[in-house]
Amino acid sequence: MDVEQKGNGTTQEKRVADPGDEAAAAKLWAVYISEAEKYDKGLVESWKSDMQGMLIFAGLFSASLTAFLIESYKTLNVDSGDTTVQLLVRISQQLEGSANGSKLPIPLSLSFTPTTSSIVCNALWFISLGLSLSCALIATLLDQWARDFLHRSEIRSAPLIRARIFSYLYYGLKRFNMHTVVEIIPLLLHASLFLFFSGLIAFLIPISRIMTIIAALILLVVVVTYSVLTLLPLQYFDCPYRTPLSGGVWRLFCGYKRIWAQSTSKSTLSDETMVETMAHRAVEDSTERTIRDGRALVWTVKSLADDSELEPFVEGIPDVLWRLSAPGYPVPAFWGSGGPQFGQRYLYADHIRELVNNPDVQLCDRIESHLQSCDTGLLSAETRKRRLIASYKALWAIATLFHPKQFPTQPPFNFSQWKRFFKMEEDSDVLHYSVSAQALMQWNCANALETRSLELLDYLAKCRIDLEQGHELDKRPIILILKEVLLGDYYIQRVNESNLTVELISQIEAWINELRCNTRFYFLARAARLGSExxxxxxSHDLVSLPSFKISKHEQPLGYTLDDIVEEQIQKLNTKNCVWIDTIIRDLYCSYTPDGPTVIPAGMIQYLNE
Structure with a gap:
Protein backbone atom coordinates (compact mmCIF):
# COMPACT_ATOMS: atom_id res chain seq x y z
CA MET A 1 0.00 0.00 0.00
CA ASP A 2 1.10 3.54 -0.69
CA VAL A 3 1.37 5.96 2.21
CA GLU A 4 0.81 9.69 1.80
CA GLN A 5 1.64 12.39 4.42
CA LYS A 6 -1.19 14.68 5.46
CA GLY A 7 -0.75 18.26 6.62
CA ASN A 8 -1.56 17.57 10.27
CA GLY A 9 1.17 14.99 10.60
CA THR A 10 -1.06 11.95 10.40
CA THR A 11 -0.81 9.32 7.72
CA GLN A 12 -3.50 7.75 5.61
CA GLU A 13 -3.17 4.49 3.77
CA LYS A 14 -4.05 4.68 0.13
CA ARG A 15 -5.53 1.43 -1.09
CA VAL A 16 -4.36 0.14 -4.44
CA ALA A 17 -6.89 -1.81 -6.49
CA ASP A 18 -6.08 -5.50 -6.55
CA PRO A 19 -7.27 -7.35 -9.70
CA GLY A 20 -7.99 -10.37 -7.54
CA ASP A 21 -10.30 -8.35 -5.31
CA GLU A 22 -12.13 -7.00 -8.34
CA ALA A 23 -12.59 -10.49 -9.77
CA ALA A 24 -13.91 -11.76 -6.45
CA ALA A 25 -16.63 -9.11 -6.52
CA ALA A 26 -17.87 -10.18 -9.95
CA LYS A 27 -20.81 -12.14 -8.53
CA LEU A 28 -21.95 -9.18 -6.47
CA TRP A 29 -21.81 -6.90 -9.48
CA ALA A 30 -23.64 -9.50 -11.56
CA VAL A 31 -26.57 -9.16 -9.16
CA TYR A 32 -26.42 -5.39 -9.56
CA ILE A 33 -26.40 -5.73 -13.34
CA SER A 34 -29.44 -7.98 -13.24
CA GLU A 35 -31.46 -5.54 -11.16
CA ALA A 36 -30.15 -2.39 -12.87
CA GLU A 37 -30.78 -3.81 -16.33
CA LYS A 38 -34.42 -4.57 -15.51
CA TYR A 39 -34.92 -1.12 -13.97
CA ASP A 40 -33.14 0.83 -16.70
CA LYS A 41 -34.78 -1.03 -19.56
CA GLY A 42 -38.20 -0.61 -18.02
CA LEU A 43 -37.57 3.10 -17.50
CA VAL A 44 -36.20 3.74 -20.97
CA GLU A 45 -38.85 1.66 -22.71
CA SER A 46 -41.57 3.61 -20.89
CA TRP A 47 -39.94 6.85 -22.06
CA LYS A 48 -39.79 5.63 -25.65
CA SER A 49 -43.42 4.54 -25.69
CA ASP A 50 -44.48 7.88 -24.16
CA MET A 51 -42.50 9.82 -26.72
CA GLN A 52 -44.03 7.89 -29.61
CA GLY A 53 -47.49 8.79 -28.36
CA MET A 54 -46.43 12.41 -27.95
CA LEU A 55 -45.09 12.53 -31.49
CA ILE A 56 -48.33 11.20 -32.95
CA PHE A 57 -50.48 13.62 -30.99
CA ALA A 58 -48.19 16.59 -31.65
CA GLY A 59 -48.23 15.86 -35.40
CA LEU A 60 -52.02 15.63 -35.59
CA PHE A 61 -52.50 18.67 -33.38
CA SER A 62 -50.02 20.80 -35.36
CA ALA A 63 -51.75 19.88 -38.62
CA SER A 64 -55.15 20.85 -37.23
CA LEU A 65 -53.80 24.09 -35.75
CA THR A 66 -52.18 25.02 -39.05
CA ALA A 67 -55.54 24.81 -40.78
CA PHE A 68 -56.94 27.35 -38.33
CA LEU A 69 -53.91 29.62 -38.70
CA ILE A 70 -54.27 29.71 -42.49
CA GLU A 71 -57.59 31.46 -41.98
CA SER A 72 -56.76 33.56 -38.94
CA TYR A 73 -53.50 35.14 -40.05
CA LYS A 74 -55.35 36.90 -42.92
CA THR A 75 -57.05 39.11 -40.37
CA LEU A 76 -53.69 40.70 -39.59
CA ASN A 77 -53.37 42.22 -43.12
CA VAL A 78 -55.59 44.37 -45.34
CA ASP A 79 -58.25 42.32 -47.05
CA SER A 80 -57.91 42.87 -50.82
CA GLY A 81 -61.60 42.20 -51.28
CA ASP A 82 -62.54 44.99 -48.88
CA THR A 83 -60.14 47.38 -50.67
CA THR A 84 -61.74 46.61 -54.05
CA VAL A 85 -65.21 47.27 -52.67
CA GLN A 86 -64.13 50.61 -51.24
CA LEU A 87 -62.58 51.67 -54.58
CA LEU A 88 -65.71 50.75 -56.49
CA VAL A 89 -67.81 52.78 -54.07
CA ARG A 90 -65.62 55.84 -54.64
CA ILE A 91 -65.73 55.47 -58.41
CA SER A 92 -69.50 55.29 -58.21
CA GLN A 93 -69.59 58.41 -56.09
CA GLN A 94 -67.32 60.29 -58.53
CA LEU A 95 -69.45 59.37 -61.52
CA GLU A 96 -72.56 60.48 -59.71
CA GLY A 97 -70.87 63.80 -58.83
CA SER A 98 -69.75 64.47 -62.40
CA ALA A 99 -73.31 63.98 -63.62
CA ASN A 100 -74.58 66.52 -61.08
CA GLY A 101 -71.72 68.99 -61.74
CA SER A 102 -70.58 68.82 -58.13
CA LYS A 103 -67.04 68.34 -56.95
CA LEU A 104 -66.07 65.61 -54.51
CA PRO A 105 -63.25 65.88 -51.96
CA ILE A 106 -60.06 63.99 -52.69
CA PRO A 107 -60.24 60.68 -50.72
CA LEU A 108 -57.63 59.99 -48.13
CA SER A 109 -55.42 56.93 -48.44
CA LEU A 110 -56.90 53.85 -46.85
CA SER A 111 -55.41 52.76 -43.48
CA PHE A 112 -55.73 49.33 -41.79
CA THR A 113 -55.43 48.35 -38.10
CA PRO A 114 -56.09 44.73 -37.04
CA THR A 115 -58.61 44.20 -34.28
CA THR A 116 -57.62 43.28 -30.75
CA SER A 117 -59.35 39.90 -30.97
CA SER A 118 -57.45 39.12 -34.16
CA ILE A 119 -54.10 39.96 -32.58
CA VAL A 120 -54.85 37.91 -29.45
CA CYS A 121 -56.14 34.96 -31.46
CA ASN A 122 -53.15 34.78 -33.77
CA ALA A 123 -50.65 35.32 -30.94
CA LEU A 124 -52.11 32.45 -28.94
CA TRP A 125 -52.30 30.12 -31.93
CA PHE A 126 -48.77 30.84 -33.14
CA ILE A 127 -47.42 30.26 -29.62
CA SER A 128 -49.43 27.06 -29.46
CA LEU A 129 -47.98 25.89 -32.78
CA GLY A 130 -44.46 26.72 -31.62
CA LEU A 131 -44.90 24.73 -28.40
CA SER A 132 -46.37 21.77 -30.28
CA LEU A 133 -43.49 21.65 -32.77
CA SER A 134 -40.96 22.08 -29.93
CA CYS A 135 -42.59 19.17 -28.13
CA ALA A 136 -42.25 17.02 -31.25
CA LEU A 137 -38.59 17.98 -31.61
CA ILE A 138 -37.71 17.23 -27.98
CA ALA A 139 -39.63 13.94 -28.13
CA THR A 140 -37.62 12.93 -31.20
CA LEU A 141 -34.36 13.81 -29.45
CA LEU A 142 -35.39 11.99 -26.28
CA ASP A 143 -36.21 8.85 -28.23
CA GLN A 144 -32.75 9.02 -29.73
CA TRP A 145 -31.14 9.61 -26.32
CA ALA A 146 -32.96 6.59 -24.89
CA ARG A 147 -31.68 4.29 -27.63
CA ASP A 148 -28.19 5.69 -27.17
CA PHE A 149 -28.38 5.06 -23.40
CA LEU A 150 -29.24 1.38 -23.90
CA HIS A 151 -26.54 1.00 -26.53
CA ARG A 152 -23.79 2.50 -24.38
CA SER A 153 -24.78 0.39 -21.38
CA GLU A 154 -24.27 -2.84 -23.38
CA ILE A 155 -21.00 -2.13 -25.13
CA ARG A 156 -19.00 -4.22 -22.62
CA SER A 157 -19.70 -7.77 -21.46
CA ALA A 158 -17.42 -8.00 -18.39
CA PRO A 159 -19.65 -7.80 -15.28
CA LEU A 160 -17.50 -5.30 -13.41
CA ILE A 161 -17.06 -2.91 -16.35
CA ARG A 162 -20.70 -3.18 -17.38
CA ALA A 163 -21.90 -2.55 -13.83
CA ARG A 164 -19.84 0.61 -13.53
CA ILE A 165 -21.06 1.82 -16.92
CA PHE A 166 -24.64 1.24 -15.76
CA SER A 167 -23.95 3.24 -12.62
CA TYR A 168 -22.08 6.01 -14.47
CA LEU A 169 -24.83 6.53 -17.06
CA TYR A 170 -27.74 6.28 -14.61
CA TYR A 171 -26.33 8.86 -12.23
CA GLY A 172 -25.65 11.00 -15.29
CA LEU A 173 -29.39 10.89 -15.99
CA LYS A 174 -30.08 12.07 -12.45
CA ARG A 175 -27.35 14.70 -12.53
CA PHE A 176 -28.71 16.38 -15.66
CA ASN A 177 -32.38 15.93 -14.60
CA MET A 178 -33.47 13.91 -17.59
CA HIS A 179 -36.54 12.83 -15.63
CA THR A 180 -37.59 16.48 -15.51
CA VAL A 181 -37.14 16.84 -19.27
CA VAL A 182 -39.41 13.85 -19.81
CA GLU A 183 -42.10 15.47 -17.64
CA ILE A 184 -41.77 18.82 -19.44
CA ILE A 185 -42.66 17.37 -22.85
CA PRO A 186 -46.30 16.50 -22.07
CA LEU A 187 -46.56 19.76 -20.12
CA LEU A 188 -45.65 21.70 -23.27
CA LEU A 189 -48.22 19.77 -25.26
CA HIS A 190 -50.92 20.41 -22.68
CA ALA A 191 -50.08 24.12 -22.60
CA SER A 192 -50.32 24.19 -26.38
CA LEU A 193 -53.80 22.70 -26.19
CA PHE A 194 -54.97 25.29 -23.64
CA LEU A 195 -53.60 28.11 -25.78
CA PHE A 196 -55.48 26.75 -28.77
CA PHE A 197 -58.82 26.83 -26.91
CA SER A 198 -58.07 30.35 -25.66
CA GLY A 199 -57.26 31.53 -29.17
CA LEU A 200 -60.43 29.88 -30.47
CA ILE A 201 -62.50 32.02 -28.10
CA ALA A 202 -60.74 35.19 -29.27
CA PHE A 203 -61.28 34.11 -32.88
CA LEU A 204 -65.04 33.63 -32.39
CA ILE A 205 -65.74 36.86 -30.46
CA PRO A 206 -66.32 39.06 -33.56
CA ILE A 207 -68.09 36.27 -35.41
CA SER A 208 -70.77 34.84 -33.10
CA ARG A 209 -71.53 35.32 -29.43
CA ILE A 210 -73.19 31.90 -29.15
CA MET A 211 -70.20 30.09 -30.62
CA THR A 212 -67.93 32.08 -28.31
CA ILE A 213 -69.90 30.95 -25.27
CA ILE A 214 -69.76 27.32 -26.42
CA ALA A 215 -65.98 27.47 -26.89
CA ALA A 216 -65.58 29.16 -23.50
CA LEU A 217 -67.60 26.42 -21.82
CA ILE A 218 -65.43 23.76 -23.47
CA LEU A 219 -62.31 25.52 -22.22
CA LEU A 220 -63.79 25.79 -18.71
CA VAL A 221 -64.57 22.06 -18.61
CA VAL A 222 -61.05 21.22 -19.79
CA VAL A 223 -59.44 23.52 -17.19
CA VAL A 224 -61.56 22.17 -14.32
CA THR A 225 -60.93 18.56 -15.36
CA TYR A 226 -57.21 19.20 -15.69
CA SER A 227 -57.11 20.87 -12.27
CA VAL A 228 -58.94 17.95 -10.67
CA LEU A 229 -56.60 15.44 -12.30
CA THR A 230 -53.65 17.48 -11.04
CA LEU A 231 -54.81 17.71 -7.42
CA LEU A 232 -56.52 14.32 -7.02
CA PRO A 233 -53.32 12.21 -6.64
CA LEU A 234 -52.12 14.63 -3.93
CA GLN A 235 -55.01 13.55 -1.72
CA TYR A 236 -55.51 9.95 -2.87
CA PHE A 237 -52.20 8.28 -3.54
CA ASP A 238 -53.79 5.23 -5.14
CA CYS A 239 -55.35 7.46 -7.80
CA PRO A 240 -54.17 6.42 -11.29
CA TYR A 241 -54.71 9.92 -12.69
CA ARG A 242 -52.05 12.61 -12.69
CA THR A 243 -50.71 15.40 -14.87
CA PRO A 244 -47.19 16.78 -15.36
CA LEU A 245 -48.09 19.53 -12.88
CA SER A 246 -48.91 17.07 -10.09
CA GLY A 247 -45.26 16.57 -9.14
CA GLY A 248 -44.58 20.31 -9.09
CA VAL A 249 -47.67 21.07 -7.00
CA TRP A 250 -46.67 18.30 -4.59
CA ARG A 251 -43.19 19.81 -4.14
CA LEU A 252 -44.69 23.24 -3.55
CA PHE A 253 -47.12 21.81 -1.02
CA CYS A 254 -44.35 19.94 0.83
CA GLY A 255 -42.19 23.07 0.80
CA TYR A 256 -45.01 25.11 2.29
CA LYS A 257 -45.61 22.53 5.02
CA ARG A 258 -41.89 22.45 5.80
CA ILE A 259 -41.72 26.23 6.11
CA TRP A 260 -44.85 26.23 8.27
CA ALA A 261 -43.42 23.53 10.53
CA GLN A 262 -40.17 25.45 10.98
CA SER A 263 -41.97 28.73 11.70
CA THR A 264 -44.14 27.08 14.36
CA SER A 265 -41.19 25.19 15.94
CA LYS A 266 -42.69 21.83 15.02
CA SER A 267 -40.77 18.75 13.98
CA THR A 268 -39.34 18.79 10.49
CA LEU A 269 -41.43 16.83 8.02
CA SER A 270 -39.92 14.06 5.97
CA ASP A 271 -38.89 15.04 2.47
CA GLU A 272 -40.72 12.31 0.54
CA THR A 273 -41.62 12.27 -3.12
CA MET A 274 -45.09 11.31 -4.31
CA VAL A 275 -43.89 7.82 -5.22
CA GLU A 276 -42.26 7.32 -1.81
CA THR A 277 -45.38 8.54 -0.02
CA MET A 278 -47.52 6.21 -2.14
CA ALA A 279 -45.29 3.26 -1.23
CA HIS A 280 -45.49 4.20 2.46
CA ARG A 281 -49.28 4.40 2.35
CA ALA A 282 -49.50 1.06 0.54
CA VAL A 283 -47.62 -0.88 3.22
CA GLU A 284 -48.71 0.87 6.41
CA ASP A 285 -50.88 -1.19 8.74
CA SER A 286 -54.54 -0.22 8.35
CA THR A 287 -58.01 -1.64 7.86
CA GLU A 288 -57.91 -0.60 4.20
CA ARG A 289 -54.70 -2.57 3.67
CA THR A 290 -56.27 -5.68 5.22
CA ILE A 291 -59.25 -5.40 2.86
CA ARG A 292 -56.94 -4.91 -0.12
CA ASP A 293 -54.86 -7.95 0.87
CA GLY A 294 -57.99 -10.09 1.07
CA ARG A 295 -59.20 -8.96 -2.34
CA ALA A 296 -55.77 -9.58 -3.85
CA LEU A 297 -55.63 -13.14 -2.48
CA VAL A 298 -59.16 -13.89 -3.72
CA TRP A 299 -58.22 -12.63 -7.16
CA THR A 300 -55.01 -14.67 -7.08
CA VAL A 301 -56.72 -17.99 -6.39
CA LYS A 302 -59.45 -17.28 -8.94
CA SER A 303 -56.83 -16.54 -11.59
CA LEU A 304 -54.87 -19.77 -11.01
CA ALA A 305 -56.09 -21.83 -13.93
CA ASP A 306 -54.45 -25.22 -13.42
CA ASP A 307 -52.82 -27.33 -10.72
CA SER A 308 -49.27 -26.38 -11.66
CA GLU A 309 -50.13 -22.73 -11.00
CA LEU A 310 -51.99 -23.54 -7.78
CA GLU A 311 -49.17 -25.64 -6.31
CA PRO A 312 -46.88 -22.74 -5.22
CA PHE A 313 -49.84 -21.07 -3.52
CA VAL A 314 -50.73 -24.28 -1.64
CA GLU A 315 -47.11 -24.72 -0.58
CA GLY A 316 -47.11 -21.25 0.98
CA ILE A 317 -50.21 -21.74 3.17
CA PRO A 318 -48.54 -23.59 6.12
CA ASP A 319 -45.81 -20.97 6.53
CA VAL A 320 -48.40 -18.20 6.41
CA LEU A 321 -50.49 -19.71 9.21
CA TRP A 322 -47.91 -21.38 11.48
CA ARG A 323 -44.38 -21.04 12.77
CA LEU A 324 -43.71 -24.69 12.13
CA SER A 325 -40.90 -26.59 13.80
CA ALA A 326 -38.65 -28.35 11.33
CA PRO A 327 -38.35 -32.17 11.47
CA GLY A 328 -35.58 -33.24 13.79
CA TYR A 329 -35.58 -29.98 15.74
CA PRO A 330 -37.15 -29.74 19.20
CA VAL A 331 -40.03 -27.43 19.90
CA PRO A 332 -38.77 -24.17 21.46
CA ALA A 333 -38.74 -24.23 25.24
CA PHE A 334 -40.76 -21.04 25.53
CA TRP A 335 -43.78 -22.82 24.03
CA GLY A 336 -44.36 -24.57 27.33
CA SER A 337 -47.45 -26.71 27.68
CA GLY A 338 -49.53 -24.41 25.50
CA GLY A 339 -47.56 -25.29 22.36
CA PRO A 340 -49.77 -24.32 19.44
CA GLN A 341 -50.82 -20.91 20.66
CA PHE A 342 -47.21 -19.76 20.33
CA GLY A 343 -46.83 -21.28 16.88
CA GLN A 344 -49.92 -19.70 15.36
CA ARG A 345 -49.63 -16.79 12.94
CA TYR A 346 -52.76 -14.66 13.00
CA LEU A 347 -52.03 -12.00 10.38
CA TYR A 348 -53.39 -13.95 7.39
CA ALA A 349 -55.78 -16.25 9.26
CA ASP A 350 -58.87 -14.27 8.26
CA HIS A 351 -57.73 -14.10 4.64
CA ILE A 352 -57.22 -17.87 4.31
CA ARG A 353 -60.51 -18.50 6.10
CA GLU A 354 -62.21 -16.21 3.60
CA LEU A 355 -60.69 -18.19 0.73
CA VAL A 356 -62.16 -21.37 2.24
CA ASN A 357 -65.63 -19.91 2.81
CA ASN A 358 -65.86 -17.73 -0.30
CA PRO A 359 -68.25 -19.49 -2.75
CA ASP A 360 -66.41 -17.98 -5.73
CA VAL A 361 -63.04 -19.34 -4.58
CA GLN A 362 -63.73 -22.53 -2.55
CA LEU A 363 -60.10 -23.18 -1.68
CA CYS A 364 -60.82 -26.64 -0.26
CA ASP A 365 -62.47 -27.64 -3.53
CA ARG A 366 -59.34 -26.51 -5.35
CA ILE A 367 -57.10 -28.51 -3.02
CA GLU A 368 -59.38 -31.55 -3.43
CA SER A 369 -58.94 -31.25 -7.20
CA HIS A 370 -55.23 -30.74 -6.62
CA LEU A 371 -55.08 -34.03 -4.71
CA GLN A 372 -57.14 -35.89 -7.30
CA SER A 373 -54.64 -34.89 -9.98
CA CYS A 374 -52.12 -37.07 -8.14
CA ASP A 375 -54.20 -40.17 -8.96
CA THR A 376 -54.26 -39.67 -12.74
CA GLY A 377 -50.93 -41.42 -13.34
CA LEU A 378 -49.69 -38.47 -15.41
CA LEU A 379 -47.28 -37.12 -12.79
CA SER A 380 -43.82 -38.40 -12.04
CA ALA A 381 -43.29 -40.07 -8.66
CA GLU A 382 -41.33 -37.12 -7.32
CA THR A 383 -43.86 -34.54 -8.51
CA ARG A 384 -46.76 -36.58 -7.15
CA LYS A 385 -45.11 -36.93 -3.73
CA ARG A 386 -44.31 -33.22 -3.55
CA ARG A 387 -47.88 -32.29 -4.48
CA LEU A 388 -49.40 -34.67 -1.93
CA ILE A 389 -47.15 -33.45 0.87
CA ALA A 390 -47.83 -29.79 0.07
CA SER A 391 -51.59 -30.41 0.00
CA TYR A 392 -51.70 -32.27 3.32
CA LYS A 393 -49.54 -29.64 5.02
CA ALA A 394 -51.90 -26.94 3.72
CA LEU A 395 -54.98 -28.89 4.87
CA TRP A 396 -53.47 -29.32 8.33
CA ALA A 397 -52.90 -25.57 8.60
CA ILE A 398 -56.38 -24.75 7.26
CA ALA A 399 -58.02 -27.16 9.73
CA THR A 400 -56.48 -25.22 12.63
CA LEU A 401 -58.31 -22.08 11.50
CA PHE A 402 -61.62 -23.56 12.63
CA HIS A 403 -60.42 -25.06 15.93
CA PRO A 404 -62.12 -23.47 18.96
CA LYS A 405 -58.87 -23.60 20.93
CA GLN A 406 -57.25 -21.27 18.41
CA PHE A 407 -60.28 -19.26 17.26
CA PRO A 408 -63.15 -19.57 19.77
CA THR A 409 -65.49 -17.32 17.77
CA GLN A 410 -65.29 -19.36 14.57
CA PRO A 411 -67.93 -22.01 13.86
CA PRO A 412 -66.63 -25.56 13.25
CA PHE A 413 -65.97 -26.63 9.68
CA ASN A 414 -67.08 -29.94 8.17
CA PHE A 415 -64.51 -31.51 5.85
CA SER A 416 -66.50 -34.72 5.32
CA GLN A 417 -67.80 -33.68 1.88
CA TRP A 418 -64.30 -34.08 0.37
CA LYS A 419 -63.63 -37.82 0.30
CA ARG A 420 -60.13 -37.59 -1.18
CA PHE A 421 -58.91 -35.80 1.95
CA PHE A 422 -59.27 -38.99 4.00
CA LYS A 423 -57.79 -41.50 1.58
CA MET A 424 -55.23 -43.85 3.14
CA GLU A 425 -51.84 -43.07 1.60
CA GLU A 426 -49.47 -45.91 0.76
CA ASP A 427 -46.23 -43.94 0.64
CA SER A 428 -44.74 -43.71 4.14
CA ASP A 429 -43.29 -40.26 3.40
CA VAL A 430 -46.73 -38.96 2.46
CA LEU A 431 -48.37 -40.85 5.33
CA HIS A 432 -46.15 -38.90 7.72
CA TYR A 433 -48.10 -35.76 6.75
CA SER A 434 -51.53 -37.21 5.99
CA VAL A 435 -51.91 -38.77 9.47
CA SER A 436 -51.87 -35.38 11.21
CA ALA A 437 -53.89 -33.59 8.53
CA GLN A 438 -56.63 -36.22 8.43
CA ALA A 439 -56.81 -36.41 12.22
CA LEU A 440 -57.33 -32.68 12.53
CA MET A 441 -59.90 -32.60 9.71
CA GLN A 442 -61.79 -35.54 11.23
CA TRP A 443 -61.77 -33.76 14.58
CA ASN A 444 -63.31 -30.70 12.89
CA CYS A 445 -65.97 -32.90 11.30
CA ALA A 446 -66.84 -34.45 14.67
CA ASN A 447 -66.87 -31.02 16.28
CA ALA A 448 -69.17 -29.68 13.56
CA LEU A 449 -71.61 -32.53 14.28
CA GLU A 450 -71.19 -32.32 18.07
CA THR A 451 -74.43 -30.43 18.65
CA ARG A 452 -76.57 -32.96 16.82
CA SER A 453 -74.76 -35.84 18.49
CA LEU A 454 -75.52 -34.42 21.93
CA GLU A 455 -79.12 -33.85 20.90
CA LEU A 456 -79.37 -37.53 19.96
CA LEU A 457 -77.88 -38.60 23.31
CA ASP A 458 -80.42 -36.41 25.13
CA TYR A 459 -83.26 -37.88 23.08
CA LEU A 460 -82.06 -41.42 23.76
CA ALA A 461 -82.02 -40.67 27.50
CA LYS A 462 -85.62 -39.48 27.19
CA CYS A 463 -86.48 -42.71 25.33
CA ARG A 464 -85.14 -44.73 28.29
CA ILE A 465 -87.55 -42.95 30.60
CA ASP A 466 -90.45 -43.44 28.19
CA LEU A 467 -89.68 -47.17 27.95
CA GLU A 468 -89.69 -47.51 31.73
CA GLN A 469 -93.05 -45.76 31.89
CA GLY A 470 -94.49 -47.78 29.02
CA HIS A 471 -95.01 -44.83 26.65
CA GLU A 472 -94.97 -45.16 22.87
CA LEU A 473 -91.69 -44.00 21.29
CA ASP A 474 -91.25 -41.83 18.20
CA LYS A 475 -88.31 -43.23 16.23
CA ARG A 476 -88.27 -40.58 13.48
CA PRO A 477 -86.01 -38.06 15.32
CA ILE A 478 -83.48 -40.84 15.95
CA ILE A 479 -83.37 -41.83 12.27
CA LEU A 480 -83.11 -38.18 11.16
CA ILE A 481 -80.19 -37.36 13.45
CA LEU A 482 -78.43 -40.64 12.65
CA LYS A 483 -78.43 -39.62 8.98
CA GLU A 484 -77.11 -36.15 9.81
CA VAL A 485 -74.23 -37.38 11.95
CA LEU A 486 -73.16 -39.82 9.25
CA LEU A 487 -73.36 -42.95 11.38
CA GLY A 488 -74.17 -45.18 8.42
CA ASP A 489 -77.08 -47.46 7.70
CA TYR A 490 -76.53 -50.19 10.29
CA TYR A 491 -78.33 -48.63 13.24
CA ILE A 492 -80.82 -46.86 10.99
CA GLN A 493 -81.87 -50.28 9.67
CA ARG A 494 -82.05 -51.77 13.19
CA VAL A 495 -84.20 -48.90 14.44
CA ASN A 496 -86.52 -49.26 11.44
CA GLU A 497 -86.86 -53.05 11.67
CA SER A 498 -87.30 -53.51 15.43
CA ASN A 499 -88.69 -51.80 18.47
CA LEU A 500 -86.46 -49.67 20.62
CA THR A 501 -85.12 -51.50 23.63
CA VAL A 502 -82.84 -50.44 26.45
CA GLU A 503 -80.13 -52.66 24.98
CA LEU A 504 -80.39 -51.02 21.55
CA ILE A 505 -80.39 -47.54 23.09
CA SER A 506 -77.26 -48.42 25.09
CA GLN A 507 -75.53 -49.66 21.93
CA ILE A 508 -76.36 -46.45 20.04
CA GLU A 509 -75.15 -44.31 22.98
CA ALA A 510 -71.91 -46.29 23.16
CA TRP A 511 -71.36 -45.97 19.43
CA ILE A 512 -71.95 -42.22 19.45
CA ASN A 513 -69.38 -41.78 22.22
CA GLU A 514 -67.00 -44.03 20.32
CA LEU A 515 -67.33 -41.94 17.19
CA ARG A 516 -66.88 -38.73 19.15
CA CYS A 517 -63.61 -39.92 20.67
CA ASN A 518 -62.61 -41.97 17.63
CA THR A 519 -60.49 -39.19 16.11
CA ARG A 520 -58.18 -38.99 19.10
CA PHE A 521 -57.69 -42.73 19.46
CA TYR A 522 -57.41 -43.31 15.72
CA PHE A 523 -54.74 -40.62 15.49
CA LEU A 524 -52.71 -42.25 18.27
CA ALA A 525 -53.10 -45.70 16.74
CA ARG A 526 -51.99 -44.59 13.27
CA ALA A 527 -49.12 -42.64 14.76
CA ALA A 528 -47.98 -45.78 16.61
CA ARG A 529 -48.14 -47.87 13.43
CA LEU A 530 -46.24 -45.16 11.56
CA GLY A 531 -43.20 -45.89 13.71
CA SER A 532 -42.12 -42.25 14.05
CA GLU A 533 -43.53 -38.94 15.08
CA SER A 540 -51.70 -32.03 16.40
CA HIS A 541 -51.76 -33.89 19.71
CA ASP A 542 -52.81 -30.76 21.59
CA LEU A 543 -55.49 -29.86 19.04
CA VAL A 544 -57.10 -33.27 18.57
CA SER A 545 -58.64 -33.45 22.04
CA LEU A 546 -61.31 -35.64 23.60
CA PRO A 547 -64.90 -34.38 23.68
CA SER A 548 -66.92 -33.96 26.83
CA PHE A 549 -68.66 -37.28 27.57
CA LYS A 550 -72.25 -37.77 28.58
CA ILE A 551 -72.34 -40.62 31.10
CA SER A 552 -75.55 -42.53 31.54
CA LYS A 553 -76.80 -43.07 35.06
CA HIS A 554 -77.01 -46.77 34.21
CA GLU A 555 -73.21 -47.04 33.83
CA GLN A 556 -71.78 -48.30 37.10
CA PRO A 557 -68.53 -47.14 38.72
CA LEU A 558 -65.64 -49.53 38.22
CA GLY A 559 -63.60 -50.89 41.08
CA TYR A 560 -60.35 -49.62 39.61
CA THR A 561 -59.13 -46.34 38.25
CA LEU A 562 -58.58 -45.35 34.68
CA ASP A 563 -54.88 -45.25 35.42
CA ASP A 564 -54.91 -49.04 35.95
CA ILE A 565 -56.45 -49.56 32.53
CA VAL A 566 -53.92 -47.26 30.90
CA GLU A 567 -50.97 -49.04 32.48
CA GLU A 568 -52.19 -52.32 31.02
CA GLN A 569 -52.53 -50.74 27.59
CA ILE A 570 -49.04 -49.19 27.80
CA GLN A 571 -47.56 -52.61 28.54
CA LYS A 572 -49.20 -53.95 25.38
CA LEU A 573 -47.83 -51.02 23.36
CA ASN A 574 -44.38 -51.15 24.94
CA THR A 575 -42.49 -51.80 21.74
CA LYS A 576 -39.55 -49.93 20.29
CA ASN A 577 -41.70 -47.96 17.87
CA CYS A 578 -44.39 -47.02 20.40
CA VAL A 579 -42.40 -46.00 23.46
CA TRP A 580 -42.46 -42.35 22.39
CA ILE A 581 -46.24 -42.12 22.89
CA ASP A 582 -46.39 -43.83 26.31
CA THR A 583 -46.30 -40.57 28.21
CA ILE A 584 -48.83 -38.99 25.89
CA ILE A 585 -51.31 -41.86 26.42
CA ARG A 586 -50.85 -41.73 30.19
CA ASP A 587 -51.35 -37.96 30.27
CA LEU A 588 -54.36 -38.25 27.99
CA TYR A 589 -56.37 -40.80 29.95
CA CYS A 590 -55.19 -40.13 33.49
CA SER A 591 -56.10 -36.47 33.20
CA TYR A 592 -59.70 -37.42 32.39
CA THR A 593 -60.76 -38.71 35.83
CA PRO A 594 -59.51 -38.23 39.40
CA ASP A 595 -58.01 -41.06 41.40
CA GLY A 596 -60.42 -43.55 42.87
CA PRO A 597 -63.39 -45.49 41.49
CA THR A 598 -65.36 -43.45 38.96
CA VAL A 599 -67.72 -43.83 36.03
CA ILE A 600 -65.92 -44.36 32.72
CA PRO A 601 -67.87 -43.86 29.45
CA ALA A 602 -68.54 -47.09 27.61
CA GLY A 603 -67.04 -45.71 24.41
CA MET A 604 -63.71 -45.01 26.09
CA ILE A 605 -63.59 -48.45 27.69
CA GLN A 606 -64.23 -50.15 24.36
CA TYR A 607 -61.42 -48.27 22.64
CA LEU A 608 -59.04 -48.93 25.51
CA ASN A 609 -59.77 -52.63 25.23
CA GLU A 610 -59.27 -52.55 21.49
Missing part, protein backbone atom coordinates in the same frame (compact mmCIF):
# COMPACT_ATOMS: atom_id res chain seq x y z
CA UNK A 534 -46.05 -37.73 12.46
CA UNK A 535 -46.05 -34.25 11.02
CA UNK A 536 -46.23 -31.56 13.73
CA UNK A 537 -46.97 -34.20 16.36
CA UNK A 538 -47.00 -31.87 19.36
CA UNK A 539 -49.39 -29.34 17.78
Missing amino acids: PYQWRE
